[in-house]
Structure formats: structure tokens, C-alpha cells
Amino acid sequence: MKWNKYTLKTTADAEDLISSMMQDVGIQGIEIEDKVPLSQRDKEQMFVDILPDVPDNDGVAYISFYLEPDEEQAEILRKVEEGLDEIRSWGVDVGEATITASETEDKDWINNWKEFFHQFYVDDILIKPSWEEVQPEDRDKLLIQIDPGTAFGTGMHETTQLCIRQLRKYLMPETVLLDVGTGSGILSIISLKLGAKRAVGTDLDTNALEAVKENMKVNGIDPSSFEMMIGNIITDKEIQDRVGYSCYDIVVANILAEVLVPLTPVILNQLKTGGIYITSGIIDDKEELVVKTIKDCGLTVLEVTHQGEWVSVTARKEQ
Numbered sequence: 627m628k629w630n631k632y633t634l635k636t637t638a639d640a641e642d643l644i645s646s647m648m649q650d651v652g653i654q655g656i657e658i659e660d661k662v663p664l665s666q667r668d669k670e671q672m673f674v675d676i677l678p679d680v681p682d683n684d685g686v687a688y689i690s691f692y693l694e695p696d697e698e699q700a701e702i703l704r705k706v707e708e709g710l711d712e713i714r715s716w717g718v719d720v721g722e723a724t725i726t727a728s729e730t731e732d733k734d735w736i737n738n739w740k741e742f743f744h745q746f747y748v749d750d751i752l753i754k755p756s757w758e759e760v761q762p763e764d765r766d767k768l769l770i771q772i773d774p775g776t777a778f779g780t781g782m783h784e785t786t787q788l789c790i791r792q793l794r795k796y797l798m799p800e801t802v803l804l805d806v807g808t809g810s811g812i813l814s815i816i817s818l819k820l821g822a823k824r825a826v827g828t829d830l831d832t833n834a835l836e837a838v839k840e841n842m843k844v845n846g847i848d849p850s851s852f853e854m855m856i857g858n859i860i861t862d863k864e865i866q867d868r869v870g871y872s873c874y875d876i877v878v879a880n881i882l883a884e885v886l887v888p889l890t891p892v893i894l895n896q897l898k899t900g901g902i903y904i905t906s907g908i909i910d911d912k913e914e915l916v917v918k919t920i921k922d923c924g925l926t927v928l929e930v931t932h933q934g935e936w937v938s939v940t941a942r943k944e945q
Contacts, residue, residue, distance in 0.1 A: 629692045629695075629729070630693050630694075630727060630729060631690055631692050631728045631729065632692075632703070632725050633688050633689070633726050633727075634688070634690075634691075634706070634723065634724070634725050635686065635687075635688055635722045635724050635725075636686075636687050636689060636720050637720060638661075638683065638685050638687045639718070639719060641658055641660065642882055643716075643718060643882060644689055644709070644713065644720065645658065645689065646830070646831070647706070647709035647713065648691060648706065648709070649831050650709065650830050650831050650832075651702060652702065652705075652833075653691045653693075653706075654833075655691065655692065656689055656690065656691045657690040657691075658687060658689050658690075659688040660683075660686065660687040660688070661686070662687075687721075703725065706725070710723050716884060718884060744758065745758050748787050748791070749791070750767050750768060751767065751768045751770060751790065752764050753771075754769070754770075754771055754772075755771070755773055756771055756773050768816075768819060770815060770816055770845060771841070771844045771845055772810055772812050772815075772841055773810075773837075773840065773841065773844075783936075784934045784935075784936040785906040785907045785908075786812065786813070786880055787933060788906045788933050788936060788938035789813055789878055789880050789904055789906045790812075790813065791931070792878075792904045792906075793813065793820070793876070793904065794820060796876060796902045797817055797820050800821075800823045801817065801822040801876055802822070802823055802824050802825075802826075802873060802874050802876075803817045803822050803824070803825040803874065803875070803876045803877075803878065804825075804826050804827075804828075804869060804877040804896055805817075805826070805827040805828070805878050806828050806859060806878070806879040806889065807828070807829060807879060807880055807881045807885075808828060808838060808854065809829060809831075809834055809837070810837050810838065810841055811827060811834075811837065811838035811842060811852075811854075812841070813880065814827050815841060815845050815847060817876075818847050818852065819845065819847075823851070824852070825853075826855070826874075827852065827853070828855045828856070828857065828859050828865060828869065829854070829855075829856060830856070830857070830858060832856055834854070834856070835856065838852075855868055855869065859889070859892060859893075860885075860889050860892050866892065866895070866896075869896055870896065871895050871896060872896070872898055872899070873896070873898065874896050874897055874898060874901055875898060875901050876902045876904060877902075877904070878905075879904070879907075880905075880906045883907070883915055884912075886905050886907070886916050887915065887916070887919050890903075890905075890925075894923055897943045898943070899943055899944070899945055900943065900944070901942070901943045902928075902940065902941070902942055903925060903941045904938065904940050905920070905938060905939045905940070906936065906937070906938040906939075907936075908936065908939065909936065910932070910936065913930065913939070916939050917930065920941045924943075924944070924945075925942060925943055926941055926942045926944055927939060927941045928940045928941055
């Protein structure tokens with residue numbers, strides 16, 4: 627069977643938002659091509675002595691996705707166009723946003739990604755997929771098992787690791803946590819295993835429901851300690867009401883800076899007085915923007931931490 631391949635020409639700055647949007651409309655796998663320079667961590671993980679020459683970054687990105695011939699392709703493409711219009715309305719430059727079609731041979735897109743995801747450590751936390759065994763030397767570590775499936779969040783990315791370290795630092799027994807942009811549920815799972823009393827997650831992607839459910843189960847999390855909601859907490863009053871007000875000790879949001887800016891004034895209503903706000907997903911040249919937003923909302927910045935080219939800002943609600 628042949629697949630139909632669609633390639634969107636956009637900007638490197640918009641590729642993360644567009645990738646997330648594509649998952650929201652039901653696209654299960656994408657490929658991204660750009661000329662963004664490799665981070666130092668990327669270079670270290672290539673395990674080669676001589677790196678390839680990479681052209682100068684021209685700011686252009688190509689995002690490809692694949693649809694089966696019997697899928698309602700016109701409807702999916704329409705939703706992608708609507709998603710692009712929404713991202714434009716946020717003031718994000720999506721570039722040409724042209725989509726070209728081609729045909730490709732059948733591949734096992736759902737499972738081939740597994741060859742790239744192996745167990746790794748965040749300090750003394752071992753994060754592994756279900757298809758790998760725990761080694762004897764790792765049995766004393768805090769074990770987190772994550773199969774991301776069609777939702778983001780394995781813990782390998784610097785932004786997630788920044789959040790994990792801040793959660794470990796500020797989480798107290800009986801903490802009630804709000805996890806905005808839950809993805810695979812990894813941050814909530816780690817928090818609950820570290821002693822949090824309860825966690826609530828929100829996400830725009832309906833695929834996160836099944837991914838979180840399965841990941842909670844394999845990690846032995848009591849279903850009554852976690853509640854998942856699908857919706858936009860920034861704009862949806864019903865979601866804000868369901869999440870609740872002034873009832874969270876920690877709010878964690880591993881989301882892009884462009885989303886943290888409108889999220890922060892909303893999330894103030896969910897935090898308790900004295901509550902901690904942990905943000906990440908911030909590329910280093912957006913650090914000043916996020917710090918200013920957090921301060922303008924009346925929060926006290928406690929820490930700004932870095933890993934690679936990514937930034938986490940941790941703040942407290944004083945009153």
C-alpha cells in the first residue's frame with residue numbers, strides 16, 4: 627500500500643506549534659527538516675568525531691506527514707489550514723504555509739520510532755520504555771516507565787528535564803499539582819511518585835487521554851490521584867472552572883514561550899497564595915520575554931535555570 631505524503635513549508639520558529647496542532651487534528655506522525663544548528667547536547671549524542679557541514683540556518687522548516695489513501699484527507703487538510711490560521715492569529719510567523727502532495731511506500735511509522743528511544747537518567751531517576759528491562763545496577767533508582775505513543779513527553783528533551791529537577795526541588799508531601807500541557811503525563815507521574823497528593827492535567831490533544839491512562843497504569847499510579855481534562859485552559863472558562871481556583875501548590879507548564887505569555891495571567895487564578903509556578907519550553911532568546919511576563923503578573927521569580935539552549939523559570943505567588 628502506498629501512502630500520501632504532504633509537506634508544509636513554514637518557519638523554524640513555528641515548527642513546534644504547528645507540530646502540536648497537527649497532533650491535535652489527528653495526524654499521528656510527522657517529519658521535520660530545518661537548518662537549525664545542533665545544540666551541544668545534540669552533537670554529543672551523535673557519537674561521531676567529525677560533524678557534518680550544515681548549511682546556514684535560513685529560518686525555513688519543512689513538516690511532512692503521511693495519510694492512508696482511505697483516510698478523509700480533505701477534512702484533515704482543512705483542519706490543518708484552520709490550525710495554521712489560528713497560529714497566525716497569535717502573531718506567529720508561519721511563512722509561506724504552502725502544502726505540497728506526493729506519494730510514498732508503506733512503512734511501519736507507528737513503531738519505527740522505538741529504535742530511537744532508550745532508557746536514560748535524570749539524576750537518580752531512571753526513565754525507560756516498556757520494551758527494555760531494568761538492569762540490576764538500576765534497581766535502587768526511582769523508575770518511571772513511559773511509552774509516549776502519539777503524545778509528546780518522554781523526558782529526553784532538555785525542557786522536560788528542567789521541569790523534573792524543579793519539581794523535585796519544590797515538591798512537598800501532600801502537594802496538589804496542576805500540569806498544563808500534560809502530553810504523556812510524565813511530569814504528573816514523577817510528581818505523584820515523589821509524594822504529591824493529587825495531580826490534574828490539561829492538554830489540547832485528545833491522544834493524550836489514552837497515553838496518560840496507559841502510562842499511569844504501568845507506573846502503578848492510583849487512578850483516583852489523577853484527573854485528565856482536554857481543553858484550552860487559556861480561553862475555555864469551563865476548563866478553568868473544572869480545574870478549580872486557588873487550589874494548587876504547584877503549577878507546571880512545559881510549553882513554548884508564545885503560549886506561556888497568555889497562560890501566566892490565567893494560571894494565577896489556579897495557584898494558591900505561596901504556590902510555585904514552574905515553566906519551561908523556553909528557547910534562550912525568549913527568556914527575557916517570559917521573565918518579564920511573570921514579573922508583570924505580580925509573581926516573584928525564584929530561579930532561572932538553563933540546560934543547553936533551553937530555559938526554565940520558577941516563580942512564586944506572594945498574594
